[in-house]
Amino acid sequence: MTTRGATASNNNDDAFIQLASSIKQKLCSESPLSSRCCIFQVPKTLRRHNNNVYETHTISIGPFHHGKKALKSSEKIKLWYLHDLLSRAPIPNTFLEDMIKHIKESEVRAGALPKAACTHQQAVPWVRLAIQNDLLLFENQLHWFVLECLFNLTTDHERRTPSLADLALNFFHDMILITVPPKPNSKFETKHLLDLVRTSLVSPNAEMEQECPQVVLIPSVTELLQSGVKFKVGNHKDILSVKFSNGVLEIPPIKLQENAESIFRNLIAFEQCDHECTHSITSLAILLDNLINSSKDVDFLSNKGIIEKALSNEDICLFFNRLYNDAAVVSFSYHRLSRELIE
Structure with missing residues (x-):
C-alpha cells in the first residue's frame, strides 16, 4: 500500500470513529416517551382519509391545538367558565392560587381547563354539541388526574354528588355509540376523557x-x-x-x-x-x-x-x-x- 493510500485509509478510519462517537453521545438509554404517555398526535397515515374529524373546531383543552388563531374566541369562553367556577369559592383569589399549585406539576394553564365535562351549565345547543365533539378528539386531551384534581377542589364533599366519571359520561351520552346510559368501567385506570368513553364501551x-x-x-x-x-x-x-x-x-x-x-x-x-x-x-x-x-x-x-x-x-x-x-x-x-x- 502506498503512503497516500495508507493516509486516506487512516483518514477514513478517523471519520468513522468520530461519527460513531457522535452517535453514541446522542443515544438514549430510556425511551423518549413516558411509559404513562397516553396523549399523542394522530398518525399521518390515518389523517389522510379524513383530516377534519381529528381537528378541533371550537375549544382546545390539550397541548397540541392550544394557541390556534381559529380557537381564539373560545379563550374568552373558558375564562368565563373559570370565573363562574371561582365564584363558588369563599375566597376566589386564594382558591385560584390553590388550584394552580395543585396542577402546576402538570404544566396546565388554569384558563385552559374544561368545565363542560363536569357541569351541566345550559348552552346554545350547537355550542354544546361542538364542545362535546372537541372534548373527545384524540389530540385534544388532558390527563384524567388533572381533571380529577380540579373536580375534587371544586366539589362540596359534604354533599353526595355523582363522580366525575359519571358526570362526564352523562354529558357525552348522546354521542358515544351505545344506546343505553354508559357506566364507568372500574376495571380500568382512566387516562383521559376519550379513554373514559372507550372503557365504558369495552367490557372486561x-x-x-x-x-x-x-x-x-x-x-x-x-x-x-x-x-x-x-x-x-x-x-x-x-x-x-x-x-x-x-x-x-x-x-x-x-x-x-x-x-x-x-x-x-x-x-x-x-x-x-x-x-x-x-x-x-x-x-x-x-x-x-x-x-x-x-x-x-x-x-x-x-x-x-x-x-x-x-x-x-x-x-x-x-x-x-x-x-x-x-x-x-x-x-x-x-x-x-x-x-x-x-x-
Whole structure:
C-alpha cells in the first residue's frame, strides 16, 4: 500500500470513529416517551382519509391545538367558565392560587381547563354539541388526574354528588355509540376523557377475548341473508358482544349520530397509538365495514333495530367503507366468529 493510500485509509478510519462517537453521545438509554404517555398526535397515515374529524373546531383543552388563531374566541369562553367556577369559592383569589399549585406539576394553564365535562351549565345547543365533539378528539386531551384534581377542589364533599366519571359520561351520552346510559368501567385506570368513553364501551370480557391478528373478511348483510343467516338485536349494554349461534347473528344496537365517524376514528387512532389498548373498537369497525356494503344493508339493520341513526344510509356506507384504512390490527376480536360465518 502506498503512503497516500495508507493516509486516506487512516483518514477514513478517523471519520468513522468520530461519527460513531457522535452517535453514541446522542443515544438514549430510556425511551423518549413516558411509559404513562397516553396523549399523542394522530398518525399521518390515518389523517389522510379524513383530516377534519381529528381537528378541533371550537375549544382546545390539550397541548397540541392550544394557541390556534381559529380557537381564539373560545379563550374568552373558558375564562368565563373559570370565573363562574371561582365564584363558588369563599375566597376566589386564594382558591385560584390553590388550584394552580395543585396542577402546576402538570404544566396546565388554569384558563385552559374544561368545565363542560363536569357541569351541566345550559348552552346554545350547537355550542354544546361542538364542545362535546372537541372534548373527545384524540389530540385534544388532558390527563384524567388533572381533571380529577380540579373536580375534587371544586366539589362540596359534604354533599353526595355523582363522580366525575359519571358526570362526564352523562354529558357525552348522546354521542358515544351505545344506546343505553354508559357506566364507568372500574376495571380500568382512566387516562383521559376519550379513554373514559372507550372503557365504558369495552367490557372486561371483550378485552380478554382478543383472538388473532388475522382479519377475516365476511359477506355483507345482503349476502348473509341470501345464505340463510338470520339477524337479532343483541345486548344493549355491551356494544362489542357480537355472537353467532345456530344460524343467528346477534348484534348489539349501535347509535350513529352526526359525529359517528369522528368518534369511531378518534377511538381507532387511540387504539393504534396506545400500546396498552387492545383493538376492540377497531375490530368492531372492521366487522361493521364488512357487513355494510350498500344502503340496503343499512336499511335492513335499521329496521331490525340494530342501527339507530341520524345519518343517511349513503353517509353511513361511505364512512364505514373507509373507516379502518391503514390501521394495523394486532388483535382481531371477531376472528372465530368470522370464520364460523364463512364456513
